[in-house]
Amino acid sequence: MDITLPEQGRKTISSRPKLNRKKILPVLGLIFVAAVAWWQITLSSAGTPVKAVTVNRGDIEIYVSAPARVSLPSRADLSFKTAGRIAEIKVRKGDNVIAGQVLATLDMTSIYPQINQAEANLKIAQAGLRKLLSGRSQREIAVAEASVDQAETAVENARRNLKTVKKIIEQGKQKAALNVKNAEIGVNIASQQLNKLKSGARSQEITLADSQLAQASQALADAQANYDRVVALNNALLDEANQAVISAKAVMDKIAETDTSSVTYLNAKSAYDAAVAARNRVNASNNQSLEAAQAQLNSAKKAYDIALAQNNLTKASARSEDLAIAESQLKQAEITLELAKIGLDDASLDAQLDAAQAQLDTAVRSSQVAIAQLELQREGPRAADLQTAKAQIEQAQASLASAKSIADDAVLKAPFSGKVAAVNGRPGEIAGMSAAGGGGALITLINFDR
Template sequence: MSESTPASRAKLRQILIWGAVALAVGGGVLGWQRLKPQGLPPSIASGNGRLEATDTDIATKTGGRIKQVLVREGDNVKAGQTLAIMDTALLEADLARAQAQVRQAQQASATVDALLAQRQQAVTTASAQVAQREAQLALVSKEYQRAKELVAQGFLPPQKLDEANAQLQGARAALSAARSQVAEARTAITTTESQRTEAQSAIETAQASVKRIEADLADATLKAPRDGRIQVRAAQEGEVLGGGGRVLSMVDLSDVYMTFFLPETAAGRVAIGSEARLVLDAAPQYVIPAKVTFVASVAQFTPKTVETAVERQKLMFKVRAHIDPQLLARYTNQVKTGMPGMAHVRIDANAPWPEKLAVKLPAEPAPAPANASAPASAPATASAP
């Protein structure tokens, strides 16, 4: 037997590599076909997933002790419904203190207003005294001029001129003192106005504290942000939680969907708004209508719990199909998230749905009370919306 050349060995390796690639791709396609329900036409793409919904945690804003929890797991609740109440004894004491501070600040402001009025009256009084001193100075000045003329003519002795001059100087001093009193009273007004501004700021600060505490008191009553069902009761009455501590978890049953994965060849033909059909493992006799609301723009690895080992080697696209909220509202008490099933998507809009995927829903249940819990042991056929 002749020895193989390096070129022939390289060619052989290339053939083996391409063969392995072909086997992997073929195995992936065959694996997806095995997982796809049998008997479906090529116009239908399928993937498995679980029913999901929007979860919301009901948590405390500030730390405190739980006083009451008014709902149980499984209860249906309405938006705005009170779910739990926190102990507010400390907040109520803080509110009383803040309200007292408001009253104190208002009283201080009233006192400053009265003082300001007194200062303004003092300015008026001092201004009147200035006018009086000015009149006296004018009179004394005239008397001084007359005394000066009479002394010069010899009708009065010189001491009369001295007396008139003393009265003139005294009147001038009194006028200066009166004017100083006016200036002092006006300065006092400026100071009092600053005090009034400070008093008003103290009132606003105390009122802001009252509003903050009132907001904390309002937040101490935990209410449902939307309609839904209580899924988890994470805390009990009497427990002390920190700020942000979870008390309850609820699920929005008006936003239920199934997330599943499709290979590139199928996902590339699925458009937003495409019709879908959901079949749950617990109720395979029912077919639930849905619509595609999301198709991933970037491929990703399929989760290990979804496909076979061969299929996990392929990149898949995440797809999400939502159930009509009006349909969900009719079967609220029967909707259960987390249930596994298959999602089927029509990738050819012109192709009809096969008979086995025709919409089939259970009999519509009678209306239930808003707070009625789901039955403890519901039949399997009631698990699908």
């Protein structure tokens, strides 16, 4: 006969099945009673004596050979689709369950935050798309315009600062060259004076002394003129720096009338602070240049005094103490010349120029970025931005679906109604790694009626 194996395919075999006794016994009983009655009627009609016997209840085995279809019980070895720690097992071996009933669950502690995060990401992506579609507000455009104004102001300040630094460097180099020149003159004068004292004064030496005194006098006049120029230039630079501070403060005060907490106000305040800092640097630089001019003037006065004294010595007779003084003056003049040459090669001046140029370059780039951002604000969203925003929404939806799928996989349900044949795990164990299960099915379910 044919035997049907559900869920595993069909296979036809030849067998002699043993029928269910509970179903066949009533039928056999009726057959037996009918046979006894027929036998008694037959004996009575033939006149044959009948012997009474006692009937005992028992089983009669009857074998029937006929085609039949037998179905083996349905079996399902159930396990979680995802790894995790078992939170609860709701059934025990031998329990009857119905289709769709929850049999076991995994610990959802780490799954719920993933769902919440995925939902939050989806809301953020959707809000970003709505913001792109709604366009920029007038306030945002106004902020971008203010940023452009602020950046352009920073460029102008950087240019003024570069101009100031260049002037300071030029003055410093001129000062250093003049110091070298004066030091060389001082050395020549001291050397000539010493030689004169040693050899005695001659008419030519007297003429030379007078010439040196005239040179020293001219050098003193040049130093005084340079001092006056430095004072005038310093005043001009300070006026320009003060004007920049006044302009920056006016911008800051105007913005402060409406809002003192906005980014525009903070940028304006930064510009004002930068202008004040630039003015302080101008003051410091002015003080340095004025001190240098004063030192140059003092040096020229000292050289003039030396030339005058030398002229007097030339015209007077030389003494031993005069020779000692002349030698000391020559030594001092040589030292001054070496120091002046060191100042002429001062590398810090070039470093200041490089720093000011870098500041201007940075301000120009920031201004270009601010202008580009303003243009983007005015143009509205681009097609590429919209595509990106939509792709982010799709990605967030996929992440949310994946998180929910993980949550669904963390619940084990009965695929059909039946009886629990085995439970291979306990709460707290890692699914698929229980001692009893050995990494196999967590729950085995069987249905004998299918």
